[in-house]
Structure formats: structure tokens, C-alpha cells
Amino acid sequence: FRRFFNSANRFFNQDVQGKMKDTEKNKLFTELVAQYSEKLYWTIRRIVLNHDDANDVMQNVFVKAWNNLDQFEERSKPSTWLYRIAINESLDFLRRKRDFVAYDSNLTDGVGSRLVADEYFDGDATQAALQEAIAKLPDVQRVVFNLRYYEEMKYSEMSSLLNTSEGSLKASYHIAVKKIYNHLLSKNT
Incomplete structure (x- = not known):
């Protein structure tokens, strides 16, 4: 490196x-x-x-x-x-x-089942539900969530990368987490 x-x-x-x-x-x-x-x-x-x-x-x-x-x-x-x-x-x-x-919001509804059928997907039903929830996020929130959650990128790095303030990124991430949480709750009820 x-x-x-x-x-x-x-x-x-x-x-x-x-x-x-x-x-x-x-x-x-x-x-x-x-x-x-x-x-x-x-x-x-x-x-x-x-x-x-x-x-x-x-x-x-x-x-x-x-x-x-x-x-x-x-x-x-x-x-x-x-x-x-x-x-x-x-x-x-x-x-x-x-x-x-x-x-069409229905395009993202089937993401979970399509992922499970995808030969390159190696997760379980919970992972598929998470991916479906992430897919329903607006593009910018999805990018922010993925960079923070999966890449473990610092807000300062994201700010430089996306030309956005750290506060805005934190808010986007927080809103994304709430939306994902609510989606997963609705799937389990």
C-alpha cells in the first residue's frame, strides 16, 4: 500500500x-x-x-x-x-x-427476491431485506449510507468526495438509517 x-x-x-x-x-x-x-x-x-x-x-x-x-x-x-x-x-x-x-416504486420492492435468485449474491433473507431497504433510499442517501456503513468512510472523507458539508452527510445518514429501520420493521410484522 x-x-x-x-x-x-x-x-x-x-x-x-x-x-x-x-x-x-x-x-x-x-x-x-x-x-x-x-x-x-x-x-x-x-x-x-x-x-x-x-x-x-x-x-x-x-x-x-x-x-x-x-x-x-x-x-x-x-x-x-x-x-x-x-x-x-x-x-x-x-x-x-x-x-x-x-x-415505479414497485421496481425496488422485488430487489430482495431478485438478490436471493442472483448467482452472485451470497447473503441470507435478512441481508436481502436490508438490500431491498437500501434500494428504496433516494440515490444520495443510498450513497451516503453505503459509504458510511459498508466502507466505514469518515464524514470528512465523504465531504471531500461528494462536495457536501459534514452536517448534511450526517443528516442524510441518520434519515437513511431511520428509513431502513422502518422498512425492516414493516417486513417483520
């Missing part, structure tokens, strides 16, 4: 970023993919809910990262940069998907 950041810092600190050698760019990109693929996949998957869609979005994330690698600025860590791309691509995917399918 430390070796990656030393390599990344050395790479990004070059004065002539636009003229870097292709081999250096390829090496750094390979390290980025190896370092972040799995974490990004699960972040994306929790937002878009489907394995195939998550793979498509993740491919778009790495294409965008490759195309913009030369413009990466050291204002943030490579992980923050990649997460920002991943979250934006995921939300864009959901917006495009909604443009093709009129929003």
Missing part, C-alpha cells in the same frame, strides 16, 4: 505530466486497477444493485480514469479521485436508466 502511494506521488509530482512515458502510465494504471478494483466494484454494486450493471459502470470508471490520468491533480488522493468517478458514474447510470424506465 505504501509502495503504491510512493509510486503514485513520484508519478504525479512530475513537472511534465502531459509528456510522461506510456510505460509509466501503463504501470501506474495497472497498479490503480489492482489496488482499487474490488472496493470500487462493491461500492458501485451497492449503488446500482446488479452485477452486470456494476461491471459496466466499473469499466466506464476505469476508461474515464485512463483518459484523465494525465490531468490528475494532487489536490486529492488517487482513491478519492477514483471513488468520485465511481460514484458519479453510478449516479449517471441510474439517471439514464430512469430515463428509459418510468420510475
Whole structure:
């Protein structure tokens, strides 16, 4: 992990970023993919809910990262940069998907049963109910909940990532937890 950041810092600190050698760019990109693929996949998957869609979005994330690698600025860590791309691509995917399918709250009602049937899902009925509750959250609340609950990301990191105040993020998380709790209660009654 430390070796990656030393390599990344050395790479990004070059004065002539636009003229870097292709081999250096390829090496750094390979390290980025190896370092972040799995974490990004699960972040994306929790937002878009489907394995195939998550793979498509993740491919778009790495294409965008490759195309913009030369413009990466050291204002943030490579992980923050990649997460920002991943979250934006995921939300864009959901917006495009909604443009093709009129929003219907029933679309999220069957998430639990679809998850249990999904060959890539390895949870139980409780986990499926939790995922269904998360799926019913508005996009921003879902992202905040997933980053805080699953990624255990600090509010300060989320604030930088999402360009939102920590107070707003805390409120979104609190509201999301209440909605999830109420959904799970209604499933058990």
C-alpha cells in the first residue's frame, strides 16, 4: 500500500505530466486497477444493485480514469479521485436508466427476491431485506449510507468526495438509517 502511494506521488509530482512515458502510465494504471478494483466494484454494486450493471459502470470508471490520468491533480488522493468517478458514474447510470424506465416504486420492492435468485449474491433473507431497504433510499442517501456503513468512510472523507458539508452527510445518514429501520420493521410484522 505504501509502495503504491510512493509510486503514485513520484508519478504525479512530475513537472511534465502531459509528456510522461506510456510505460509509466501503463504501470501506474495497472497498479490503480489492482489496488482499487474490488472496493470500487462493491461500492458501485451497492449503488446500482446488479452485477452486470456494476461491471459496466466499473469499466466506464476505469476508461474515464485512463483518459484523465494525465490531468490528475494532487489536490486529492488517487482513491478519492477514483471513488468520485465511481460514484458519479453510478449516479449517471441510474439517471439514464430512469430515463428509459418510468420510475415505479414497485421496481425496488422485488430487489430482495431478485438478490436471493442472483448467482452472485451470497447473503441470507435478512441481508436481502436490508438490500431491498437500501434500494428504496433516494440515490444520495443510498450513497451516503453505503459509504458510511459498508466502507466505514469518515464524514470528512465523504465531504471531500461528494462536495457536501459534514452536517448534511450526517443528516442524510441518520434519515437513511431511520428509513431502513422502518422498512425492516414493516417486513417483520
